[in-house]
Amino acid sequence: MIERTNPLPAAADAAVISFTLNGEPVRLAVPPARRLIDVLRHDLLLTGTKIGCEIGRCGACMVLVDGRPVNACLTMMYQLEGRRVTTIEGLAGGAEALHAVQRAFLEEGGFQCGYCTPGMIVSAAALLAERPDPTDDEIVEALSGNLCRCTGYGGILRAVRRAVAIGREADGTG
Amino acid sequence: MVMAFGTPGRDPEVLRPRDPAEACRMKAALGAEGVFVAGGTLLRTQWESGAAKMPGALIDLTALPALDGIAEEAGALVIGPLVRLSDLVRSEPVAAGFPLLAEAVRRIGAPSIRNLATIGGNVASRTGDALTALLVYDAELIWRTERRTETMRLEDWLADPGAGEGFRLLAGIRLKRAGAAAGGRAGRIAGGFRKLGRREAFIPALVTVAVLGRLTEDGTLAGVRVAAGGGSAVPSRLRAAEAVIEGARVSPETLVRLGEAVAGEYRPASDAFAGAEYRRRAAANLIAAEWFTLCAPDRKEGEHDPDP
Ligand SMILES: Cc1cc2nc3c(=O)[nH]c(=O)nc-3n(C[C@H](O)[C@H](O)[C@H](O)COP(=O)(O)OP(=O)(O)OC[C@H]3O[C@@H](n4cnc5c(N)ncnc54)[C@H](O)[C@@H]3O)c2cc1C
Ligand code: FES
Ligand code: FES
Numbered sequence: 336m337i338e339r340t341n342p343l344p345a346a347a348d349a350a351v352i353s354f355t356l357n358g359e360p361v362r363l364a365v366p367p368a369r370r371l372i373d374v375l376r377h378d379l380l381l382t383g384t385k386i387g388c389e390i391g392r393c394g395a396c397m398v399l400v401d402g403r404p405v406n407a408c409l410t411m412m413y414q415l416e417g418r419r420v421t422t423i424e425g426l427a428g429g430a431e432a433l434h435a436v437q438r439a440f441l442e443e444g445g446f447q448c449g450y451c452t453p454g455m456i457v458s459a460a461a462l463l464a465e466r467p468d469p470t471d472d473e474i475v476e477a478l479s480g481n482l483c484r485c486t487g488y489g490g491i492l493r494a495v496r497r498a499v500a501i502g503r504e505a506d507g508t509g
Numbered sequence: 510m511v512m513a514f515g516t517p518g519r520d521p522e523v524l525r526p527r528d529p530a531e532a533c534r535m536k537a538a539l540g541a542e543g544v545f546v547a548g549g550t551l552l553r554t555q556w557e558s559g560a561a562k563m564p565g566a567l568i569d570l571t572a573l574p575a576l577d578g579i580a581e582e583a584g585a586l587v588i589g590p591l592v593r594l595s596d597l598v599r600s601e602p603v604a605a606g607f608p609l610l611a612e613a614v615r616r617i618g619a620p621s622i623r624n625l626a627t628i629g630g631n632v633a634s635r636t637g638d639a640l641t642a643l644l645v646y647d648a649e650l651i652w653r654t655e656r657r658t659e660t661m662r663l664e665d666w667l668a669d670p671g672a673g674e675g676f677r678l679l680a681g682i683r684l685k686r687a688g689a690a691a692g693g694r695a696g697r698i699a700g701g702f703r704k705l706g707r708r709e710a711f712i713p714a715l716v717t718v719a720v721l722g723r724l725t726e727d728g729t730l731a732g733v734r735v736a737a738g739g740g741s742a743v744p745s746r747l748r749a750a751e752a753v754i755e756g757a758r759v760s761p762e763t764l765v766r767l768g769e770a771v772a773g774e775y776r777p778a779s780d781a782f783a784g785a786e787y788r789r790r791a792a793a794n795l796i797a798a799e800w801f802t803l804c805a806p807d808r809k810e811g812e813h814d815p816d817p
Contacts, residue, residue, distance in 0.1 A: 348522055366520035368567055390554050391622055392711075403595070404621040409553045413523045413569065458621070479711045480619025 354415045357425025367413035372396045374412060375422060383423040383453050387482075394481030397454035398422050404461045406480070423453035426460055435501040436460045436494070445494030447485035455481050459495045467502050521565055525572035529678050533655040535568050537676050543568050545678065547591060547627040550618075551634055576629070576680055579603065587651070588682040590629020595620065597628055607684055609702040609719050613642035616704045619711045629679045635667065638714050640744040642702050643682065644736035645721040651681035667743050696725035699803040703795045705739070707782060714739040715783045718795045724804060728758050737771065737792040742778040749774045750796065759804035767800065768793040 349364040356379075365374060372389075375381045375398070385395035389408045396407040399421040426434045436459045439445065446452040455478060462469055462477035469477070474495050483491060524543070526532035536543050542565040546552060555561035570576060570591060577591040579600055586602055594614050597603055604611045617623060617631065617638050631637030632650070640663070648663040654677055663682075700721040706712035722733040733755045738744025750770040757763050777788035 348520060350523070367523040368520045368563075390557050391550060391618070394619070394621065397621060400624075403624045405624050406621050409548075409550050409622075409625055411523075411549060411567075414549070414571070461620075476710075477620060480621045 350413065352412050352416055354417060355419045357421055363412070365412045368411045370408060371398065371410040371412060371415065371420070372407040375407060381422055381424055385450055385453055387450070391480075392482070393451070394454040394458065394478075395451055397457040397481065399457060399461055402461065402464060404458050404480075421457075423457055426457065434460055435505070436463065436498040439498035439501055440491075440494040443490055443494040443497045445486070445490045446483075447490075451481060451483040451485075455483065455491055459498060462495075463498060463502060467506075468499060471496075521563055521567050523567045523569050525569050527572070529573060529576070529653040529680055530655050532568055532570065532573065532678050533653060533676050535566075536678075537655065539564075539566055539568075542566060545570055545633075547571070547630040547633075548593070548625040550622055550626040551630055570629070570678075576678075582683070584686050586684045586686070588628055588684070590627060590632070590679045590681065592628050594618070594623035594626045594628060594631070598623065606686055607642075607646055609642040609645065609700050609721065610639060610684070612702045613639045613704070613717065613719070616702075616710070628682065632663075632682060633679050635670070635743050636738070636741055638704060638717050638739070640667070641717045641719040641736040641738045643684075644738075644744060644746055645700065645719040645734040646684050647734070649683040649685075650679060651683060653678040653680040664746055667745060696723045696731070698722075699724045699730075701799040701803055703799060705791055705795065716740075716777065716788050716791045716795065717744070718792055718799065720796060720799050720803070722754075728804075729756055730754050730759065730800075730804070731756065735771070735796055737775045737777075737796070739788065739792075740778050740780055740783070742776065742788075745775075747771055747774050747796075754800065759800050764797040764801055768797045771796050 348366050350367040351362055351364050352367065353362045363374065372384065372386055375384050376386065384398055384407055386408060387393035387395035391406045391409045394406065397404050398407045400415065401419050427437060436456050440452060440456060458478055458481050462474065466473060474492060478491065524535055526535055532545065536545065544552065544564045544567060546567045547570050556563045577589045579589065579592060579602060580587045581602065586606060594617055598611055598615045618626060628639060631639045643663050650661050650663055650666055652659045652661060658680065702719045703717065704714045705716045706714050716737065716739040718737045720735050723731045725731050733751045735747045735750045736744055737747055750767055753767045753770045754763055771793035772789050775789050775792050777785045777792065779785045
């Protein structure tokens, strides 16, 4: 349970929402229609989740809810009651170990400015959790909601394929 | 320890109805200040763009689990409006019986949008990309009001949503099984769905078309259905186009007449990116091309997939 003390009094129209955030149970008193992106970035200072278009079109704000990618700019807090939320900060197992997709993005240079990268990695991680050995078409489809203004996608696709290979090695099947 | 955030009084409250009747009562009591919310994806774009004002209260339809899930009924499939688009795409009965719907939904948004968005929200918007596919399956909409359940053909509702729309809750989408639907004669069911956008994927449609019919053993078409939509146009069946190829054999000559009928009948809406004339022609060409492909002699028996 998150034990940080909070200076703000409960908002008059707040509701208490209980969910799991990066493996930790949390209870937050928030206006129920507040966007998840605002709670993450402004209230909890988890700024790894980026914000771009705010209308579901760029994928910079991608997080996992019950393991599935969703846009945090479209998600309202009441929709998270009882759910499991994973942000880029919670993707890796521990503080030291990177997720295979994170490692692959580093190794393959899957980014330039890096703004789209957390969202790309979250979408790719969701794909690989469901399909450890996806086809190229499946990779493109899984990343179709994530826009990158810098890389031209070549490095990103290479990185996802590299993550697939890392997964195979770890499996002993590669 | 509970942490509290947010600015009091600025965000709408969220109401959780206990049953469909209560949801309708809430809507009736609140009027424009209360809005049904399913996935909230379309509403969010409308609030952010200023196309709609954020209301005082959101009526959370996900509080009504009875509106979720896909059920088999005698001769029909009933899809709950709360079914997420991603779950609809994965549904075996939908893929098996209504592949054009699966294809249309697979082309909506991106995976993360489909994980939030519902089929009910797509239908209720009156311009969703799933509608043309639902039109050629002659879907029925099950509506709940405070006291009654009403069933209405999708085509009729699109043509005229009727009075008191705001108080009606979409409670189900009923799809009758094919066979009965396409005239029941021997032959194979042929159907296709096409979405044309400004990009290949993750883009609202400029034009969507869906066609369905039965290619009988003598090479003529029976039970032909053709629908077009896209953009801000409310989709519709194209009856004159259907009449051109009903009972006919697909030939270059019929396809030209079919294209002319579509162009004469379809009434798309212009926007900043594509004019109505472009969309009319695109719809005509897509529909003619679709029938040409579907009736090509090298198609395998029983083939009913929307994509080559
Ligand atoms: C980035 C992005 C891309 C998109 N791409 C596409 C696309 O390619 N094609 C497409 O068709 N759409 C697209 N959309 C629009 C939208 O996501 C879909 O139409 C979606 O299916 C709406 O479902 P929802 O559950 O989110 O609806 P909501 O936003 O919750 O509701 C939409 C409307 O329907 C009403 N409503 C919802 N459920 C019911 C019900 N059971 N009874 C009565 N009224 C109801 C609501 O009051 C509201 O007016 C896109 C949206 C975004 C943000
Ligand atoms: S900020 Fe959420 S998709 Fe762009
Ligand atoms: S690396 Fe800059 S937007 Fe993708």
